[in-house]
Amino acid sequence: MEDQRATQVATNEVPGAALSDYELAQIDAWWRAANYLSVGQIYLMDNPLLREPLQPEHVKPRLLGHWGTTPGLNFLYVHMNRLIRERDVNAIYIAGPGHGGPGLVANTWLERTYSEVYPEVSRDAVGMKRLFTQFSFPGGIPSHVAPETPGSIHEGGELGYSLSHAFGAAFDNPDLVVFAVVGDGEAETGPLATSWHSNKFLNPARDGAVLPVLHLNGYKIANPTVLARIDPEELDELLRGYGYRPYVVEGSDPQEMHQKMAETLEIVFDEIEAIQFRARVEGDVTRPRWPMIVLRTPKGWTGPKTVDGKKTEGFWRAHQVPFGEVRENPEHLALLEEWLRSYRPEDLFDASGRPVDLINQIAPLGERRMSANRHANGGTLLKPLTMPDFRQYAVRLDQPGTHRAEATRILGQFLRDVMQANLDARNFRLFGPDETASNRLDAVYEVSPKAWDATHCEFDTDLSVEGRVMEILSEHTCQGWLEGYLLTGRHGFFSCYEAFIHIVDSMFNQHAKWLKTTRHIPWRAPIASLTYLLTSHVWRQDHNGFSHQDPGFIDHVVNKKSDVIRVYLPPDANTLLSVADHCLRSRNYVNVIVAGKQPALQFLDQDAAVKHCTHGLGIWGWASNDQDSEPDVVMACAGDVPTLETLAAVDLIRQYLPELRVRVINVVDLMKLQPESEHPHGLSDRAFDQMFTTDKPVIFAYHGYPWLIHRLTYRRRCHPHLHVRGYKEEGTTTTPFDMVVLNDLDRFHLVMDVIDRVPSIGAHAAYVKQMLEDRLLDHKAYIRTHGADMPEITQWRWPYR
Incomplete structure (x- = not known):
């Protein structure tokens, strides 16, 4: 029966309406309201409810933002809201197409969360005007799903990381569902392609669930997308090859699409609950085939079909602002007004500009709102690590510079006991691209093996679905997992060969920018710092040669704001212990530690090392x-x-x-x-x-x-x-x-x-x-x-x- 229903959904043969007429009206009203608010943010700075004919002065002088992906994001958001209310789901929403910022802002405003954290943007006509004006406006907010957006842990301005962030958020969060929307442009990036394999590291008994939605709207900025243009059967085989059970929802008629998506989500969540029941109650540790959704809709859905006689909806011209020169061109001004009025705002907002009850009734309550979920403001859930005394791991010295030790091997013993002390809390993991043992940190395997939910061979060692050491030969995926883990209120540590940490230069950029921004957002609670250990470094890569020699990540890091970054170069094992202890206790930083793994002379006893590290130099x-x-x-x-x-x-x-x-x-x-x-x-x-x-x-x-x-x-x-x-x-x-x-x-x-x-x-x-x-x-x-x-x-x- 399960396979039969899957086939029916995949071929768009919906077996009966999932929504009553009233539910359908609710969902459609919310969706139209979110779309209206999204268009308003891109175009308007006055007359937010069109209570008078649209005039040139009501339109922003500079039109910025992205429309093309936004209606699809809004569509998915309201359908998740219905499911949250119906099933009491604990969920967060990750928008991979980060340029859908106006949509996520619109939904958080409809949910009331936006006005709670920004009271000046009230949930009425006055607040709506501010909501519109501030978007991509000097002194306002960015066009992305940025740190300023309630419910976000993923900005998405740089594409490729939505799925790895989602899985990082799901690790050790057994009651959480992470709804991860992957844009079809984003799906062409290397980091995203690799991150599909994260399902081989997810433990259905102890971790949460990730529901990927591959949103195919067909186009990037000016070109078609690969996955939207390959044969549907080929796409299905690709996704099944990644280990998923894909369900396809395709079309453009809103009424039909609402029914299809509602029915599909019911099936998908039944599957997720069944997978978790088998793992948690029946003890079935067989790797499941997790469900996912392929949503195929027109780019710029519900927007203008054509502009100046050229195809717009369903084409790349809808990607950003579908048409400009609105102040100067009367035809474009009329087109904008026609577009906005097509959503029937008079039916969506009352006389004061507040959303009508039909919309309010579908919004989840309290922290069940995805925009108010505490996992998306992870600092509010953060608990300090239980830390052993790092001094007990110290190398004993009678005299400086006469005894040899491997600094990172000593650190590995400390990290082993950090992991042991926090096993019950399940809030600490070690991340690295297949280098934990190479980097001399393998003492951690005494406490926890490596996470692994793919095939096991009888001769394998240190692999388990219960593992807390996260290794995959992709620095991008390790970084994404760790960021998602930290942003949802946990702690982690990332070790990597120094030369190849450059692979995540851009990801570091985005995380550092996120931290810099959140320092000025009062409602964002501090999170645990992202700490890198860079070892196998430039001066001891003599056997690997020139390709493995590059200490330049430090130069890249120090470009960022000084209140975010820290760089440490401990000269021996005892200073490394002191630095690592400090970094694991810190908040809202990116810490970079560079230390060698080879046997080397030791210079400071533990007391001297602590004093030296406290001063920072001496x-x-x-x-x-x-x-x-x-x-x-x-x-x-x-x-x-x-x-x-x-x-x-x-x-x-x-x-x-x-x-x-x-x-x-x-x-x-x-x-x-x-x-x-x-x-x-x-x-x-x-x-x-x-x-x-x-x-x-x-x-x-x-x-x-x-x-x-x-x-x-x-x-x-x-x-x-x-x-x-x-x-x-x-x-x-x-x-x-x-x-x-x-x-x-x-x-x-x-x-x-x-x-x-x-x-x-x-x-x-x-x-x-x-x-x-x-x-x-x-x-x-x-x-x-x-x-x-x-x-x-x-x-x-x-x-x-």
């Missing part, structure tokens, strides 16, 4: 010898490998240039380098001058591209004396030390930099410099003969004399 007195006088040179460093090379350089200076007074400064929090006027973590000019001096040479060994340090410090008094070494796009498959040599970041080059920049060094410096150059030649010859670095490099320890 003088390492144990490595300096300027305590009783001004330094001759400042040796600064940020990053684990640059710190090692800096200390090794200081050791050489002590041996060959013992008269020099050297101050060693390590930077953990990169934003400390900026002035306090530019970043809340920035040092005051006075404190910066005291630490770095104003007139002494500063040799700065930095993890990434050297010009970023210049950019952060260009206003400091010492900047004319600052010389930065870092990565300069030189790399290959070679030894670890040769990687730093290729980029002039090695200890020998750093000492030569000191010789070139400290005027007080005597004539013997020429002999020292020649000796250093000879050591570089020895290094090149040695690695070509032995295939490994010289013992004096691999066995170096911080000396105690």
Whole structure:
């Protein structure tokens, strides 16, 4: 019977009307009202109810926004509202076609939520005028489904992420249904294509449900869409191949389409409830074939059929503003008025401009409204993580620079216990693109395997439908899952190879912009920070070669607003523990942590590490010898490998240039380098001058591209004396030390930099410099003969004399 009903719906043979005449009238009234309000937002700034003939001055001078996808979004919204009321569904709505902003704003206004959070946009004629005027208007709101829109966790200005956001929201939310509308233009993006596979990671027993709706309206900005133009049977096979059971709702007649969609949703929700019952009550762990809907409607549905004799509805011309020059062109003004009046606003709004009871009765109540659902304002649900004391994982040190450890392996033990402490709360997950073990975080598998609901083989390990470690070889999908998880009030952690985190540059952009915007929206509660661990980094990708060497994500991150981003470069395991603990407790930030995974020297015991991280940077007195006088040179460093090379350089200076007074400064929090006027973590000019001096040479060994340090410090008094070494796009498959040599970041080059920049060094410096150059030649010859670095490099320890 289930398959028979599916076939009937797919062929548009609806077995009996799902809606009574009154329900049909309610749904149609809401839909017409939402469409009317959407057109009004795009075009009008006065005369919102057309109580007088439309005049040019009633129309906005600049017409902005997108109409084409909006009527379809409105259609789906009202049908979800009916189902929510009928079944008491706990649901949120994700609009993948983000340019449908006027539609989502219209629906939240009809639901009363918009006026609750923005009382000045009242639910009457006065408020309607404000609603219209503010849209895509200076001082108003964007055209997207933006953070300002109640009920939104997904802006959609950049396409491709609606489905991964939806699944992230559904993880660990067993009572939630995420209604995810995927635009057919969006469906052409790589991130969206991959995210269909998220159904292999959803646990029907413990997670919520995602109901994807692929909305085919046929066109993008100026071209047809692929999925709308392939054979329907081919599309059906594609979606079934992804593991879904697709139901097709197709047509253009509103009355017929309302009946078809209502019937389809009843079938679909019956299936969802049956899947969850089998998993939760009967214990059936077989991966289900989740239902989805394919909605095929004309682009710009219910808008003008033609404009100036050219096809508009059902064509790309309906994508944005179907016609302009309304103030100047009387024919266009008349066309706009005819279009608006076609929705019969006099039947939809009373004398004061309030929606009539026919509309009000279909709206869900309280938090069941999708625009008022607390999951779409996840900070209101956020609970702090239960955190173990990170100090208990510390590497014990008797002396700095004599003991080796793998920093991320130590961190993995801490994250394991964070996950253990929050298993019952089910509010913490680890995300990464098939790199958890590679990045030395595999201790987490002692507590939870990887989430997996596809086929299992008897020899598989660490795979379970109950898993809380999320791995798929798609940085986009990992990022989308994590964003959806965070935005709905939970916590997460994302580890990734440093070079390939660039894949989500744009996604990071959008999330950072979201956080920046929400800081100025009082009703948006803070969410847990998005924390990246970037490891397998540039200086230890010598075996993978040039393709895996790129530290530039940091440069990208620091372009964003200072009240959102934080960048940390812990030099060893104990500082990494302190930084990670801080980041997991933080709110409304994007934290970037860069740390190596290979065995490396450790420098600070736990007490010193906590103090150092609290300050964000500091003088390492144990490595300096300027305590009783001004330094001759400042040796600064940020990053684990640059710190090692800096200390090794200081050791050489002590041996060959013992008269020099050297101050060693390590930077953990990169934003400390900026002035306090530019970043809340920035040092005051006075404190910066005291630490770095104003007139002494500063040799700065930095993890990434050297010009970023210049950019952060260009206003400091010492900047004319600052010389930065870092990565300069030189790399290959070679030894670890040769990687730093290729980029002039090695200890020998750093000492030569000191010789070139400290005027007080005597004539013997020429002999020292020649000796250093000879050591570089020895290094090149040695690695070509032995295939490994010289013992004096691999066995170096911080000396105690």
